[in-house]
Amino acid sequence: MSYERDNIRRMHAYEWGEQPERDDVLKLNTNENPFPASPRVAAALASIDIQDLRRYPQPTADPLRAQLARCHGLDVDNFVVTNGGDEALRLALTTFVEPRSPLGTLEPSYSLYPVLADIQDAGKLQIPLGNDWEIPRDFAQTLNEAGANLACIVNPHAPSGTLIDVDTISQIANDFNGVLLVDEAYVDFVDPALRHDLLRLVNAFDNLLLLRTFSKGYALAGLRLGYLIGSSTLIAPILSKTRDSYNIDFISQRLGEAAISDRGYAEETWRQIRSARRQLREELISAGFRVAISQSNFLLAEVPLDFALNAAEIYQGLKAQGILIRYFDSPLLEDKLRITVGTAAQNTRLVEAINKLLGA
Ligand SMILES: Cc1ncc(COP(=O)(O)O)c(C=O)c1O
Secondary structure: OOOOOEEEEEOOOOOOOOOOOOOOOOOOOOOOOOOOOHHHHHHHHHHOOOOHOOOOOOOOOOOHHHHHHHHOOOOOHEEEEEOOHHHHHHHHHHHHHHOOOOOEEEEEOOOHHHHHHHHOEEEEEEEOOOOOOOOOOHHHHHHHOOOOOOOEEEOOOOOOOOOOOOHHHHHHHHHHHOOEEOOOOOOOOOOHHHHOOOHHOOOOOEEEEEEEOOOOOOOOOOOOOOOEOHHHHHHHHHHOOOOOOOOOOHHHHHHHHHHHHHHHHHHHHHHHHHHHHHHHHHHHHHOOOOEEOOOOOEEEOOOOOOOOHHHHHHHHHHHHHEEEEEOOOOOOOOOOEEEEEHHHHHHHHHHHHHHHHOOO
């Protein structure tokens, strides 16, 4: 006898990246930041007193929202803070997707989206990306025809790392009748020379939500802190109705404030990751892989057919040597490997291990 709702019984669970038990494993499988968080975050953590935890935290994390508003040049009403970006996604579904209407996504993309749609018992409209990871021209029209209330785009795209430009996003926001959520989990790693900035669209489109996280850019994946940016009409129902009363604990609020107050420190880690990304891409190309240009903190390496080993075998071979990368056994990704950019020294260890495996 099962007591689960039908949709929960039928659905497949999200598969998270492996968590190694040994400290000497090189973990390049879940796009964490290889550098530690700012020393100010460490100091804020050390300053927390047990008495601080006796009371409930500020319910809507207002001091952190105010700081985010100053940092991004927007209003406090444009922000809601969440328990990681993942909670932001779940809240967007709860708030905007009508029962059984479809969640629009692009395929492939973040594998949590269809899982959240299944939990909500929403439909799934998974629209394939083009060969160069481009969004189909009729994306908004397809969403409208299917009656989608919410669509999620990840930009820079995961797992390819490619960037969709601001004009394309504005056009989709303009043409789509529902809420367009742009998941910017990796936006901190975009080359500043590209001047890519969706924040300026927030006041222009009342149907646009941007997702950000402290997990990647601020090296705080273990904290679980993220936020949504959008027009106050989109943010208000999440803030006051669908969010858990105290979704952000006291410690996360304090540490988030410390991280934002030292953005310069984080920016320096982003610069180093961009430089390591450039070098790692060149080395992978020299080893014979095809690698899309990435604006994220990972690279997607395609294994050519004439290689001695296929993608799954390279993944297994590296794992046996204590190096974890990500392999997705799905039709569009089965010949590819997603590799988190580590420090220069970590990347050297990875490339040496790959070359050894391939007998170079
Ligand atoms: C595309 C994308 N969006 C959102 C997230 C959520 O991150 P978090 O819940 O750690 O903030 C991730 C995490 O890997 C991601 O890859």
